[in-house]
Amino acid sequence: MLSEYQSRQTELRARVSAFESDSRSGKKVLAAQIVKRDCRIRELERTVEILSAAHRKLIAVVVEMGGRRALVEFYKRSSEMRREIEAHDALVDID
DSSP: OHHHHHHHHHHHHHHHHHGGGSOHHHHHHHHHHHHHHHHHHHHHHHHHHHHHHHHHHHHHHHHHTTOHHHHHHHHHHOHHHHHHHHHTTOOOOOO
């Protein structure tokens, strides 16, 4: 999701360059759109940070409550999901 919004931001930056010859009102509209999308990107990045922190805490609680073996089995069956979780720095070392 984050990479999708970063890609959109790159696209908007390219449009800004193309707008150099357009009217001032067009530039203002584009600038407003960029600001709006930048705010949305920051909001999504913050959401990812919060969810990652919550995920790490939940894993720690599950391990503390005796669910380590179940987590290990889950991650063995869900290697793709584990890679995604690791990519967001949301995985607690349970090995």
